[in-house]
Amino acid sequence: MSNSHGKPAAVNQTQTDAYPVPPFEGQKQPFPGLASKMLPRPDHGETSYKGSGRLAGRKALITGGDSGIGRAVAIAYAREGADVAINYLPAEEPDAREVIDLIKAEGRKAVAIPGDITEENFCLKLVKQAHQELGGLDILVNNAGRQQFRESIKDLTTEDFDATFKTNVYAMFWITKAALDYLPRGASIINTTSVQAYIPSEILLDYAQTKAAIVAFTKSLAKQLGPDGIRVNAVAPGPYWTALQVSGGQPQEKIKEFGASAPLGRPGQPAEIASLYVTFASQESSYTSGQVWCSDGGTGTL
Numbered sequence: 601m602s603n604s605h606g607k608p609a610a611v612n613q614t615q616t617d618a619y620p621v622p623p624f625e626g627q628k629q630p631f632p633g634l635a636s637k638m639l640p641r642p643d644h645g646e647t648s649y650k651g652s653g654r655l656a657g658r659k660a661l662i663t664g665g666d667s668g669i670g671r672a673v674a675i676a677y678a679r680e681g682a683d684v685a686i687n688y689l690p691a692e693e694p695d696a697r698e699v700i701d702l703i704k705a706e707g708r709k710a711v712a713i714p715g716d717i718t719e720e721n722f723c724l725k726l727v728k729q730a731h732q733e734l735g736g737l738d739i740l741v742n743n744a745g746r747q748q749f750r751e752s753i754k755d756l757t758t759e760d761f762d763a764t765f766k767t768n769v770y771a772m773f774w775i776t777k778a779a780l781d782y783l784p785r786g787a788s789i790i791n792t793t794s795v796q797a798y799i800p801s802e803i804l805l806d807y808a809q810t811k812a813a814i815v816a817f818t819k820s821l822a823k824q825l826g827p828d829g830i831r832v833n834a835v836a837p838g839p840y841w842t843a844l845q846v847s848g849g850q851p852q853e854k855i856k857e858f859g860a861s862a863p864l865g866r867p868g869q870p871a872e873i874a875s876l877y878v879t880f881a882s883q884e885s886s887y888t889s890g891q892v893w894c895s896d897g898g899t900g901t902l
């Protein structure tokens with residue numbers, strides 16, 4: 601079979617041509633933003649992700665599980681048979697409610713724990729509560745993140761720098777350390793880094809540094825926890841269509857062309873990256889640790 605360009609017909613159900621391509625409408629929300637207010641709404645796998653029991657009986661805590669990549673991971677984990685706790689900021693309750701309903705619809709336990717992870721005490725409480733309400737904990741996904749662009753280092757305040765490092769680096773350290781009181785052998789820790797760790801943009805000076813720190817944290821901790829049978833890996837997304845980008849993550853002109861420079865010609869949708877987090881968490885990857893897995897629409901750079 602050939603299509604009108606004389607090329608072979610596309611594979612059934614391929615998403616490559618089904619997802620939105622730029623140009624997008626300009627849009628700006630206050631931080632942290634809501635997925636439900638984005639145009640077009642991101643696809644987190646709500647109607648498409650099909651599980652096959654790869655995480656049956658597992659218990660996962662996902663930070664930033666209300667929207668974007670974290671929401672896609674929460675949906676996928678529930679459909680793979682895991683009970684899921686999500687953390688998010690109180691302002692994101694409407695997004696979080698949708699995720700809780702989707703997890704419950706799979707017959708899995710869903711735990712909602714709103715709160716600000718830039719506070720150490722809250723991070724300790726979060727892990728304890730997740731473990732208690734899930735009845736165990738064997739997957740930790742450190743995914744919450746802060747990205748606010750600044751054109752110049754001169755515009756980057758100490759408050760900005762502090763908030764970005766507290767959210768992306770300190771919280772990961774506090775939450776992971778607390779989780780080690782509970783994680784058994786066979787547990788999996790997955791951190792969300794970024795292509796920014798390797799190819800930093802000039803307008804993301806603080807953010808890119810935190811993402812590089814996450815790579816080093818992942819590789820160092822993987823060595824430390826190997827003898828305990830705990831694996832530590834990271835996922836490095838390229839341009840994904842999420843609330844982070846439209847709530848101060850990028851200037852408007854970049855939102856309109858978001859993903860255009862990727863070889864696939866568009867941004868990724870959160871549903872397209874969830875399977876990487878499933879694979880890292882699954883016992884099928886029991887010899888994989890200290891790795892960074894990139895999904896950026898085809899540059900081949902990482």
Ligand code: NAD
Nearest residue numbers: 664667668669688716717743744745794837839840842844
């Ligand atoms: P998102 O806005 O949907 O998710 C980020 C989440 O972080 C928010 O939903 C929020 O709940 C959480 N968060 C932020 N500050 C917090 C705080 N102080 N306390 C508690 N929670 C807080 O956007 P996303 O793109 O899905 O982001 C998920 C991860 O992916 C982030 O670590 C981000 O840096 C990373 N990432 C995203 C892209 C992209 O293009 N979207 C690319 C590379 C990496």
Ligand code: MG
Nearest residue numbers: 666667692843
């Ligand atoms: Mg959100």
